[in-house]
Amino acid sequence: xxKAVIIGAGMTPVGEHWRLGLRDLAVEALLKAMDDAGIEKVxxxxxxxMISGPFVExxxxxxxxxxxxxxxxxxxxxxxxxxxxxxxxxxxxxxxxMSGLEDVVAVVGVEKMTDxxxxxxxxxxxxxxxxxxxxxxxxSFVALNALVMRYYMKTYGYTEEDLALFAVNAHANGAKNPxxxxxxxxxxxxxxxxxxxxxxxxxxxxxxxxxxxxxxIITTPEKAKELGVPKExxxxxxxxxxxxxxxxxxxREDLLTLKAAKIAAERAYKMAGVExxxxxxxxxHDAFTVMAALSLEALGVAKKGEGAKLAREGQIAxxxxxxxxxxxxxxxxxHPVGATGMYQTVEAVLxxxxxxxxxxxxxxxxxxxxxxxxxxxxxxxxxxxV
Amino acid sequence: MARPMxxxxxxxxxxxxxxxxxGKCENGHVHFPKRPVCPVxxxxxxxxxxxxxxxxxxxxxxxxxxxxxxxxYKPFPLALIELEEGPVVLAQLTDVDPEEIDFxxxxxxxxxxxxxxxxxGIILYxxxxxxxxx
Ligand SMILES: [Zn+2]
Numbered sequence: 001x002x003k004a005v006i007i008g009a010g011m012t013p014v015g016e017h018w019r020l021g022l023r024d025l026a027v028e029a030l031l032k033a034m035d036d037a038g039i040e041k042v043x044x045x046x047x048x049x050m051i052s053g054p055f056v057e058x059x060x061x062x063x064x065x066x067x068x069x070x071x072x073x074x075x076x077x078x079x080x081x082x083x084x085x086x087x088x089x090x091x092x093x094x095x096x097x098m099s100g101l102e103d104v105v106a107v108v109g110v111e112k113m114t115d116x117x118x119x120x121x122x123x124x125x126x127x128x129x130x131x132x133x134x135x136x137x138x139x140s141f142v143a144l145n146a147l148v149m150r151y152y153m154k155t156y157g158y159t160e161e162d163l164a165l166f167a168v169n170a171h172a173n174g175a176k177n178p179x180x181x182x183x184x185x186x187x188x189x190x191x192x193x194x195x196x197x198x199x200x201x202x203x204x205x206x207x208x209x210x211x212x213x214x215x216x217i218i219t220t221p222e223k224a225k226e227l228g229v230p231k232e233x234x235x236x237x238x239x240x241x242x243x244x245x246x247x248x249x250x251x252r253e254d255l256l257t258l259k260a261a262k263i264a265a266e267r268a269y270k271m272a273g274v275e276x277x278x279x280x281x282x283x284x285h286d287a288f289t290v291m292a293a294l295s296l297e298a299l300g301v302a303k304k305g306e307g308a309k310l311a312r313e314g315q316i317a318x319x320x321x322x323x324x325x326x327x328x329x330x331x332x333x334x335h336p337v338g339a340t341g342m343y344q345t346v347e348a349v350l351x352x353x354x355x356x357x358x359x360x361x362x363x364x365x366x367x368x369x370x371x372x373x374x375x376x377x378x379x380x381x382x383x384x385x386v
Numbered sequence: 387m388a389r390p391m392x393x394x395x396x397x398x399x400x401x402x403x404x405x406x407x408x409g410k411c412e413n414g415h416v417h418f419p420k421r422p423v424c425p426v427x428x429x430x431x432x433x434x435x436x437x438x439x440x441x442x443x444x445x446x447x448x449x450x451x452x453x454x455x456x457x458x459y460k461p462f463p464l465a466l467i468e469l470e471e472g473p474v475v476l477a478q479l480t481d482v483d484p485e486e487i488d489f490x491x492x493x494x495x496x497x498x499x500x501x502x503x504x505x506x507g508i509i510l511y512x513x514x515x516x517x518x519x520x
Contacts, residue, residue, distance in 0.1 A: 122451060126453050139453075140453050143452075150445045150446065196448070196450060199447055204434065284410075
């Protein structure tokens with residue numbers, strides 16, 4: 001198999017883009033990534049997106065975005081894996097390069113969510129749950145995560161304060177990210193005083209509904225050299241893994257184990273030839289604070305039941321042993337669902353190039369973990385400085 | 387409010403949604419809802435079984451910002467209930483004061499209205515759980 005390196009990255013700020021449509025956002029991120037790589041043509045395009053149909057009445061995103069970005073008659077498709085669509089699209093793009101089928105591949109993640117009424121947005125997001133056995137009963141995504149959060153707190157004796165620390169960390173880092181939706185540090189009290197949206201889950205335990213797009217260009221080291229891309233810009237995609245779990249929460253073997261993340265991580269670690277302790281920073285899927293805790297456990301960073309302890313012990317800050325959410329995570333950077341995995345990717349690239357506004361000192365290896373559903377579809381990718 | 391899917395989509399779930407019909411494979415693994423393949427052993431030899439509808443709350447939440455179509459009912463309690471036969475089911479709790487809900491609380495199944503569409507639309511019924519009526 002060939003090696004794959006990312007040679008260009010671009011993104012739009014995350015936020016409520018009232019004046020920009022889905023195509024504007026995607027094309028902006030994509031052209032920025034192509035400019036960053038210094039290229040004008042790609043062999044194919046993969047679009048990570050979750051729910052453009054209900055949100056903006058647009059499917060066929062491959063054709064739309066390739067057309068408007070002026071990419072010509074290339075192959076282009078949308079990849080959907082719920083909120084893990086961005087991570088999955090990245091991995092499909094990398095696979096195309098590694099297999100030898102395509103030499104220069106563009107991947108863009110995009111989602112435009114703020115044009116919908118809030119309760120409709122809540123409904124569309126719940127399409128990633130089980131329609132007959134979850135959404136039928138009025139379950140929102142927040143509600144499903146709240147069920148996990150209450151059970152986690154009860155099982156291991158954590159409090160709402162303990163989990164709030166993940167939001168505080170994310171906001172502290174997001175404050176330095178010019179592309180983040182929330183650039184304000186918060187305190188534990190801010191989280192605790194925010195209203196319940198599905199008890200015990202509060203507004204500040206959850207990531208926001210927002211718009212955004214992020215993109216990368218992938219090729220082989222040989223082709224990167226041929227294209228004249230300076231080596232300082234290369235970031236190797238060293239490991240990838242992906243797995244699914246039961247779509248409905250009630251069918252899980254264990255409510256508090258992200259089994260799909262565990263399996264995906266094992267595959268990614270094996271492919272990259274590294275272990276959790278070798279990773280310099282982790283971009284985990286903190287759509288809800290409890291998911292950050294469970295993710296750290298599934299990735300082997302913390303023992304089962306001890307994910308929230310890492311936050312309590314101050315081990316997740318930029319200058320600590322296990323920095324997470326270095327650019328604000330889903331909580332503060334924002335969570336434009338199908339684009340999130342690609343934001344994580346672009347942020348990992350910036351960290352490994354040493355260009356991050358919130359730089360992890362001497363970062364050489366980074367990991368991104370992208371969750372679709374309530375843990376039903378998960379991707380893990382490992383990146384390495386070349 | 388979003389329009390309902392065509393009615394037939396719901397008709398195929400009559401038995402599961404009104405009588406809590408689960409599946410039991412040849413090796414005795416019970417699950418809910420019934421599936422074509424046993425999630426434990428992979429057997430495809432599965433018979434339909436009616437579950438008792440008695441169980442215990444293992445986690446719950448109060449849904450304050452529901453998906454569209456459920457605004458009328460908010461806030462409402464939603465729970466994961468472990469049935470006495472083993473499977474876990476997600477359902478709304480009914481006839482209960484939210485303050486009374488607790489881990490391990492005993493509940494039983496009851497058929498209730500789940501959702502109503504517009505004036506001329508269909509009404510969806512299904513299972514909810516409540517504290518046992520003595
Ligand atoms: Zn079985």
